[in-house]
Amino acid sequence: MTVSALIILIYVLVLASYLGFELISKVPPTLHTPLMSGSNAISGITIVGALIACNEMGYTTLSKWLGMFALVLATVNVVGGYAVTDRMLKMFKKK
Amino acid sequence: MSTVIQIAYLVASVLFIIGIKYLGKTKDARRGNILSAVGMLIAIVATMLTIEVVTFLEIFICILIGSVIGLYYATKVPMTKIPEMVALFNGFGGLASFAVGLSDYFLKSSTSLESLDAVNLTSIILSVLIGGVTFTGSMIAYLKLDGKVSGQPITFSGQHLLNLVLLIAFIAASVFVFLDPTNLTLILILVVISLLLGILTVIPIGGADMPVVISLLNSYSGMAACATGFILNNNVLIVAGSLVGASGIILTQIMCKAMNRSLTNVLLGGFGQTVATG
Structure with missing residues (x-):
């Protein structure tokens, strides 16, 4: 990776982290668990990495299998995470 | 692209x-x-x-x-078991980042060794470390909440020292990976230590502190995804990962404050509790 490419990635990291710090404030306690669960589903974004690993990285058997393994796990994280968060939030509305 | x-x-x-x-x-x-x-x-x-x-x-x-x-x-899953579910899903996310990191390492070490530069190796090592800790840590949290393992803090003397020694061993092994990137034994050592660290950092925590730990592990899984983003040179992974990483830390802090505990207090687990009562 070239230095300038790395610097841009670090910019993205720093600004997004700052945004993450600022986004969360005064969250009502009842929303703590749904927020945790919802952001857990977002961290399933590693599914994008898993997809790439299944494809271009798949020249060797081991890395291909690891990629597919990661894809199954990340899908569980994403699908399960969003579904369970939605289920929780649906309950709040009824109250 | x-x-x-x-x-x-x-x-x-x-x-x-x-x-x-x-x-x-x-x-x-x-x-x-x-x-x-x-x-x-x-x-x-x-x-x-x-x-x-x-x-x-x-x-x-x-x-x-x-x-x-x-x-x-x-x-x-019954609604009362939701925190367990979140811990489990979170562990899967961590393991996925861990696997993507290793996948990239095995590909590059066998096909294009020259692309395994310092930035790449650092990102792979971080993704294995954070992903591994997230995985085993979340699994322990899941087992504890589910009652399969005692929910009480499990402590033994020299626990913090052991964690420190493991962390130093991890850093030392990482340095050797830089010197000899194709050495599989070193990678195996990194894998084992990161999985062990996840177990060891969560077992001393128990009871009402568990939701705080899950929130912290959730933040870690974001950071692991972020490290994967650096491996693959991918912006969306970095943005989403660092958003979750940072907001997860803030949420963890808010949850600690609601319980009138400090984050270090929670992390030191059993040790923190004796201080609180004494």
């Missing part, structure tokens, strides 16, 4: 940001979750565009298996 995909990643990143913002507000929370799910779908579809058609079947099967498992547990 084509412009269309980059723009799709940008849209997805914005949806994640708005999603997290809304998730913190009672009346918008459900909408926020749906928005971030749409963002995820956009990111997945955009990535699929870069994939060769030959691998579509394998990918389809993997996604199908994952979706069935995820949906089954998300809909079947």
Whole structure:
């Protein structure tokens, strides 16, 4: 990776982290668990990495299998995470 | 990478940001979750565009298996068991980042050793470390909440010293990986230590502190995804990962404050409790 490419990635990291710090404030306690669960589903974004690993990285058997393994796990994280968060939030509305 | 995909990643990143913002507000929370799910779908579809058609079947099967498992547990689990579910899903996310990191390492060490530069190696090592700790840590949290392992803090003398020694050993092994990137034994050592560290840092924590730990592990899984983003040179992974990493830390702090505990207090587990009572 070239230095300038790395610097841009670090910019993205720093600004997004700052945004993450600022986004969360005064969250009502009842929303703590749904927020945790919802952001857990977002961290399933590693599914994008898993997809790439299944494809271009798949020249060797081991890395291909690891990629597919990661894809199954990340899908569980994403699908399960969003579904369970939605289920929780649906309950709040009824109250 | 084509412009269309980059723009799709940008849209997805914005949806994640708005999603997290809304998730913190009672009346918008459900909408926020749906928005971030749409963002995820956009990111997945955009990535699929870069994939060769030959691998579509394998990918389809993997996604199908994952979706069935995820949906089954998300809909079947009783509401009281939700924190366990979150811990379990979070552990899977961590293990996925861990596996992507290793996958990239094995590919580059066997095909293009020169692309395994310092930035790449650092990102791979971090993704294995954070992903591994997230995985075993979340599994212990899951087992504790589920009552399969005692929910009480498990402590023994020299626990913190052992963690420190393991961390130093990890750093030392990482330095040797830089000197000899193809040495598989070293990679194996890194894998084992990171998995051990996850177990050891969560077993001393118990009882009412568990939700705080899950929130912290959730933050870690974001950081692991972020490290994966540096391996793959991928912006959407870095944005989503660092958003979750940072907001997770803040949420953890808010939860600690609500319990009138400090984060160090929670992390030191059993030790912290004796201080609190004495």
